[in-house]
Amino acid sequence: MKIFKLIFKNALRHKLRTTLTILGISIAVIAFGLLRTVVSAWYVGVDAASANRLITRQAVSFIFPLPLSYKDKIEKIPGVTDVSYANWFGGVYKDKNQFFSRMAVDPETYFDVVPEFVVPSQELENFKKERNSCIIGADIAKLYKLKVGDQMSLEGDIYPGTWDFVIAGIYQPKFKTTDAMQMLFHWDYVNERMKVEMPGRENQVGWYVVQVGDPSKSAQISSQIDALFKNSPDETKTETERAFTQGFISAYGSIITSMNVMSWAIVGIILLVLGNTMVMAARERTREYAVLKTLGFSAKHIVGLIFGESMFISFLGGGIGLLLTFPIVAGFSQVIPKGIFPVFEIETITVVLSVGAALLIGVLASIFPIQRALGTKIVDGFRFVG
Amino acid sequence: MSEIIQIKNVSKSYWRNSLEIPVLHNITLGVEEGEFLALMGPSGSGKTTLLNLIAGIDRPSRGELSVAGTDIAKLGESALAKWRSSNVGFVFQFYNLLPVLTAYENVELPLLLTKLSKSEKKKHVEAALNIVGLGDRMKHYPKQLSGGQEQRVAIARAIVTDPVILVADEPTGDLDKNSAQEILTLMERLNKEFKKTIVMVTHDQHAAERASRLLHLDKGDLSANGKG
Ligand SMILES: Nc1ncnc2c1ncn2[C@@H]1O[C@H](COP(=O)(O)OP(=O)(O)O)[C@@H](O)[C@H]1O
Ligand SMILES: [Mg+2]
Numbered sequence: 001m002k003i004f005k006l007i008f009k010n011a012l013r014h015k016l017r018t019t020l021t022i023l024g025i026s027i028a029v030i031a032f033g034l035l036r037t038v039v040s041a042w043y044v045g046v047d048a049a050s051a052n053r054l055i056t057r058q059a060v061s062f063i064f065p066l067p068l069s070y071k072d073k074i075e076k077i078p079g080v081t082d083v084s085y086a087n088w089f090g091g092v093y094k095d096k097n098q099f100f101s102r103m104a105v106d107p108e109t110y111f112d113v114v115p116e117f118v119v120p121s122q123e124l125e126n127f128k129k130e131r132n133s134c135i136i137g138a139d140i141a142k143l144y145k146l147k148v149g150d151q152m153s154l155e156g157d158i159y160p161g162t163w164d165f166v167i168a169g170i171y172q173p174k175f176k177t178t179d180a181m182q183m184l185f186h187w188d189y190v191n192e193r194m195k196v197e198m199p200g201r202e203n204q205v206g207w208y209v210v211q212v213g214d215p216s217k218s219a220q221i222s223s224q225i226d227a228l229f230k231n232s233p234d235e236t237k238t239e240t241e242r243a244f245t246q247g248f249i250s251a252y253g254s255i256i257t258s259m260n261v262m263s264w265a266i267v268g269i270i271l272l273v274l275g276n277t278m279v280m281a282a283r284e285r286t287r288e289y290a291v292l293k294t295l296g297f298s299a300k301h302i303v304g305l306i307f308g309e310s311m312f313i314s315f316l317g318g319g320i321g322l323l324l325t326f327p328i329v330a331g332f333s334q335v336i337p338k339g340i341f342p343v344f345e346i347e348t349i350t351v352v353l354s355v356g357a358a359l360l361i362g363v364l365a366s367i368f369p370i371q372r373a374l375g376t377k378i379v380d381g382f383r384f385v386g
Numbered sequence: 387m388s389e390i391i392q393i394k395n396v397s398k399s400y401w402r403n404s405l406e407i408p409v410l411h412n413i414t415l416g417v418e419e420g421e422f423l424a425l426m427g428p429s430g431s432g433k434t435t436l437l438n439l440i441a442g443i444d445r446p447s448r449g450e451l452s453v454a455g456t457d458i459a460k461l462g463e464s465a466l467a468k469w470r471s472s473n474v475g476f477v478f479q480f481y482n483l484l485p486v487l488t489a490y491e492n493v494e495l496p497l498l499l500t501k502l503s504k505s506e507k508k509k510h511v512e513a514a515l516n517i518v519g520l521g522d523r524m525k526h527y528p529k530q531l532s533g534g535q536e537q538r539v540a541i542a543r544a545i546v547t548d549p550v551i552l553v554a555d556e557p558t559g560d561l562d563k564n565s566a567q568e569i570l571t572l573m574e575r576l577n578k579e580f581k582k583t584i585v586m587v588t589h590d591q592h593a594a595e596r597a598s599r600l601l602h603l604d605k606g607d608l609s610a611n612g613k614g
Contacts, residue, residue, distance in 0.1 A: 002498075003498060006484075013485075288482075291482045295496045295499070296467045296472075296496065298464055377444075378438075378444070379435075382478075
């Protein structure tokens, strides 16, 4: 027999209590992992955003368009390397609950400003040639089992009517954080039809995407662009894509903050659960610790017994929880519409935090019972009546 | 014969809420090697306290205390623990076995602190359990044993390290008459056959009669009285 065996046997002494404690820890770790994953998925959006890409939009609101004529003017500003533009199309493809971005873009320039969308050059050439063609992200292709040459039909809402497209290409995401759930088609194709069907809505651009050569000039170029259209009917607001995304995220900031706080509150709850179990266990064993000390076992052994048991339970609970977190997060990422979080998976930091939390809890939960066991004199331990 | 336990002018008080509770007054006592000493006295007279001092699980407030050649009042906490593990075997009224361990594992417990090899440990544990007549109950857990059997396991645990002194605090206090007789016979045998010096606290006149010397403790004062 080793002292380890005694730890093990002690932990399993009250099977129901230990099982419930382990279960409680597992559930809490799953909740922790899930919340951390949501939090980190939000911030992935910021990280993925490019720092040398500017977004120029209507100053009052994102929903008001800008004139097409701004493109030539923005291009003339020194330091600007590329200008492209896009419109939010909206619409529905098959299932209105399945969300992905659908945008009308300038086919000639758009893929120059989003180099993280990797399109085979032949497919890109075909796309530029065919007015009713589109390029879709690899995740859309996978989700709907689509391939080059297939038809996609959208039901428009912002742009009413039925819109038919042929898939000319499929882009692959360059980075893990790249959104591979976008559908991009010809701005001209949409614009031509608007000219005929809804006069007055032609030649409108949702926003410009401006590529700058030197990201340190971003701020300066942004104000130059906005200055250009000052006092015109359509003033602009230009910011880096990262600032743009951050603004979007900070709108949800309080939710994220509360999730953050909640995830740590959960750690606190696990601590109370395990702490309670350990205090109860140590109290019941007051007499046994006195016996062990009488037999010559030292403080080191007593600490080992209590600490070992606490660690055993917290790691078992933490381990089970962590193992279950993976399939659960994977399950969630299946049901969460793809376009909301480009990346929804457990990050290394989440695993590290979970393990770290389990470790910390194991240590903290054993402090009080250890203190008590060591502080009790042998003779008092024998006289103790639980 | 030499005195294996020498107690000189030992007093012991407990402190509760800065209130002194005197328990033992100026006790002087010598126990010869190989003696079987019984301590009797009314409840609360300090028998357990005196036994605890001899066994090195408590310290005197005043006086000198030498057991098995060591001045144990002067030892530090960990040195004292080490001293106990190699010099004293303990038998308690309520057996104090660990419920999660089998009879074998309970007896093995004190050997975890030794450097004995696995097979040597096995030999010692089996020998001790055979002496107390429980060689066939090694895999039983305490709750699967009778009170008398539990106490015998506790005695096996006390002798497995082959200590020179055994202390027993009312070892038959919680047992029926027959079991008590068995335990006392076993104690006698350990004293005569295995030459253990035994100090036993008891309430029971019959138990006391098995000893070679009987002392009375009354309100913290010793008085000789017995066959020795
Ligand atoms: N650890 C202790 N703390 C405080 N008082 C104690 C302690 N141990 C014993 N006493 C007191 O000392 C007296 C003698 O106790 P004890 O030695 O257990 O007597 P006995 O074993 O003869 O019944 C009692 O009044 C008891 O309350
Ligand atoms: Mg007593």
